[in-house]
Amino acid sequence: MSFAIELLGITKHYPGVVANDHVTIQIRDGEIHGLIGENGAGKSTIMNILYGMVKPDEGVIRLFERETEISSPMDAINQGIGMVHQHFMLMPDETVLRNIILGRAPKKGLAIDENGASREISEIMDKYGLSIDLKAKVSQISVGEKQRVEIIKALYRKVKILILDEPTAVLTPAETDALLDIMRKLKSQGCTIVFITHKLKEVMAVTDRITVMRKGIVTGAGDTAEMNVPKLSGMIVGREVKTEVPMKEFDPSEKVLELTNLNISGRPGRMPVHYMNLSVRRGEIVGIAGVEGNGQSDLVEAIAGLIPIDSGSIRLCGGEIGKDGVRGRRQKGLGHVPEDRLKTGVARECSIGENLILNHYYTAPFSRHGIFNHKKITEFAEELCRRFLVKTPDSTYALSTLSGGNMQKVVFAREFEASPELLIASQPTRGVDIGAIEYIHGKIAELRDSGKGILLVSAELDEILALSDRIVIMYEGEIVAQFMRGEADEYEIGEYMLGAKRQEVQSEG
Ligand SMILES: Nc1ncnc2c1ncn2[C@@H]1O[C@H](COP(=O)(O)OP(=O)(O)OP(=O)(O)O)[C@@H](O)[C@H]1O
Ligand SMILES: [Mg+2]
Incomplete structure (x- = not known):
């Protein structure tokens, strides 16, 4: 078995921290390798070093059994390495096509040969089962699509190694499944993949081997077949992690948020919200489940005062706030994790x-x-x-x-x-490690137990189910169902999320 990537004794200091302390990671040719560990463990740093974005203080890099140096991302691409970053790096006002061919555009005379490029990209998309509208502007496509653009961009540069830094943090469950399939496809075509994630189920589902990092060092590595989720959690945080959130018995009191007949036309290209009626009581966590893009983002931004409403009313602690500015709403007790x-x-x-x-x-x-x-x-x-x-x-x-x-x-x-009297928490644990998720969930429960209201929006059904006293499901800008804690499981909720089912009565008290 030969190695595609060997990072040997890599060290990187930043002021006050050793981000990588003599890190050695060996990745076999053609495998999917999971890289996991706490926030700040040094995962992005070591991969940024491999991609030529960060210069190591010490250490050796070998690619396909030969020692090399990687001086810049351009150099990394030339050596067959592509990377999709934790935070995307696309030009929003350009088309998908232009973003993909940037710096590599085929020319016809002096002009860019867009047709030629688009043919070549279509072939790549067919080969790997990826699809996207090349003429769309990046600012108008979804997060999952942006990520596909980044992957196609790397494949267009003919990389043999693909680094994915937390690619699923921003994806919906369906998009995540699609991405895992793409990874398997890439692997079957001979690509080597490094997959950084905090989601242990995913790492178990798709990887061949796993490396665990902690505080700048490698604390363990092994075959995925020999691991399981509790064992990995133990290796990551050094103790058992609880997924159940302890809370007081549900005892809600008066309404802290009340939305009446709220209409939001929202940002261009987004789903409008129609006649929304929803309230959150003190001592209650209301979780909004739904596939991203069904109006949740506009709803939250409208309550927070970031976008205007068309009609209807938003009452916070009994007073109308629909016309207040962001600061005004905050002073009246609104908190918002965007x-x-x-x-x-x-x-x-x-x-x-x-x-x-x-x-x-x-x-x-x-x-x-x-x-x-x-x-x-x-x-x-x-x-x-x-x-x-x-x-x-x-x-x-x-x-x-x-x-x-x-x-x-x-x-x-x-x-x-x-x-805050009302906390709107949108994807509050996105990108956060399992130990910190436990902590943040505990804090949300603490707010609720102290009589505050929480409106939780999350793409993670596990999170919605663990925290919510009441779950409402949004589909195409409307509430299509609601359940009290324990009334529905993820499969049932999933059917409503996809629009396959709808409850008759959506009024609430
Ligand atoms: N440009 C920088 N300047 C100073 N310190 C940095 C810089 N980049 C990273 N660090 C520090 O290096 C350490 C490792 O960071 P890194 O981004 O590699 O962590 P990570 O494992 O990717 O974490 P996460 O899961 O949160 O993304 C952290 O302590 C971080 O604060
Ligand atoms: Mg990182």
């Missing part, structure tokens, strides 16, 4: 501490007469980082230095700490 943390959740170039006080930076004790009190900010930030398991050597570092999952924890910590 689904797209990089777009609306954080300021990447600001410090971790500044991001943690983003909602109330203009108030004492953090700011007086327009001047920041850095000592207070730092004290507050260090305390939050400790409690919410944000792994960083220093809270004054830029947020962009954090690993993906740790950024997500910052957003959650900030919103939780503001002690």
Whole structure:
């Protein structure tokens, strides 16, 4: 058995942390290799090194049994390595086709030969069972489609090794299944794949071998056939992880959020929301299940004040907020963990501490007469980082230095700490490791038990089922069913999510 990739004794220091400490990973030619481990373990770093984006301090890289150096992503591509990043890198205003051929466009005279390129790409899509509209603009396609564009882009460059950094974090269950199939197809065509994920079921389903990292070192590796989910959780966090969330008995009181006949035409190309009636009571977690793109995002953004409503009413703690701005709604007790943390959740170039006080930076004790009190900010930030398991050597570092999952924890910590009357949590554990999921779920339960309301939106049915007192299912901009905890299982919910079934009565009290 020969190796496609050997990373031998790779070390990478960043200020205050050793992101990779003499990491050795060997990946066989033609296998799907799972790379797993806690947030901040060093998974993205080691793969960014392989892709030539980050320069290691020490260590040797061998590709197909020959020692090599990889000086840039361009160099990596030339050596047959492609990577789909945790955060996509596409040009939103260009077409899918242009994004795929960027830098590699075939020419006819001086002009780009779009027809030739499109023929070549269609052949690739047929071969691997991928499909996408090449003429669509990237800004108009779904997240799952964007990811397919990234994969096709790599295949168009004829890579033999494909690195996928948390590709399923943003996908719906159906899209995830499709991606796992694509991975198997790629493997059958001789491609070697590195698959980074926090979802252990997926890693068990698709990989041949697995490497586990923790705090910058490799803590275990082996054949997937010899692993199981509890064993892997143990290897990742060093203890057993509970999936059941302890909560007080369900005892809801008055309505904290009340939506009446809400109509939202929403962003162009998205599903409008029609005559939505929904409420959340104090002491209640209402989970919205649904395939992404059925109006959940617009609903949440409209409640948070990020997009306008057409008609209807939004009442928070008894008062109408439909016309208030974002800050106004926050001051009245609304908290919001947005689904797209990089777009609306954080300021990447600001410090971790500044991001943690983003909602109330203009108030004492953090700011007086327009001047920041850095000592207070730092004290507050260090305390939050400790409690919410944000792994960083220093809270004054830029947020962009954090690993993906740790950024997500910052957003959650900030919103939780503001002690909102209603917390809208959209994909609150996206990209977060299993230990931190347990913690965040515990925090959501704690808010509920203290008499706050929670509106949870998640693409993870497991998450919806574990947390929700009441589950409502959205399909094509409407509520098509609702269940109390324990009334329906994931299969039944799945049927409503896909529009195969619909309950008669959707009014609620
Ligand atoms: N550009 C950078 N500057 C400073 N520190 C960094 C930088 N990139 C990564 N780090 C640090 O290196 C460590 C490893 O980060 P890395 O992104 O590799 O983690 P990860 O295993 O991919 O985590 P996640 O599951 O959250 O994506 C973290 O402590 C992170 O804060
Ligand atoms: Mg990462």
